[in-house]
Amino acid sequence: MKLPDVYTDWKIVVGLALVMLGAGNWAIGLQRTQIYSRMIAARAKAGTVTDYRSFDELEAGAGGAVLAPFSERGHQTSYATARMDFYHAAFLAGRVMVLSGLMLTLAGFIGVIQRDSRRPFKRPSEPSHVHH
Numbered sequence: 001m002k003l004p005d006v007y008t009d010w011k012i013v014v015g016l017a018l019v020m021l022g023a024g025n026w027a028i029g030l031q032r033t034q035i036y037s038r039m040i041a042a043r044a045k046a047g048t049v050t051d052y053r054s055f056d057e058l059e060a061g062a063g064g065a066v067l068a069p070f071s072e073r074g075h076q077t078s079y080a081t082a083r084m085d086f087y088h089a090a091f092l093a094g095r096v097m098v099l100s101g102l103m104l105t106l107a108g109f110i111g112v113i114q115r116d117s118r119r120p121f122k123r124p125s126e127p128s129h130v131h132h
Helices: 003-007 010-050 067-120
Strands: none
Touching: 003 010, 003 067, 010 067
16 A cells, blocks of 8 residues: 555545544534533523512613613524534534545555555565575
8 A cells, every 4th residue: 555545545535534624623613512502601600690580679760761771682692592502513513524534534544555556566576686
């Protein structure tokens, strides 16, 4: 088996490309999922402390302005949840890409080895005239 046998086999090339792309998706997806998960947890924790207000604090003439910060926080949390879901999907897709890339690369190497074993073995040619 020689190097050209390896890099000309489409299974090996595609498999290695899938492994590299999948590893990138896996790493970035895991990192960003953790970041947005912490953001959501921090907002939920902060929200439980400050979301309670008595009805006496709500003014009748405010026209919903008192509730505006709550809906804005809800929008931010919804946005963070959507981002976390996106990166979680990227994380899972990365894992699938790495595993399928490894299987494809393995199949490619097995094929190259089988082709190489079917080739006739060539012995080095001996010089026609030997000096003693």
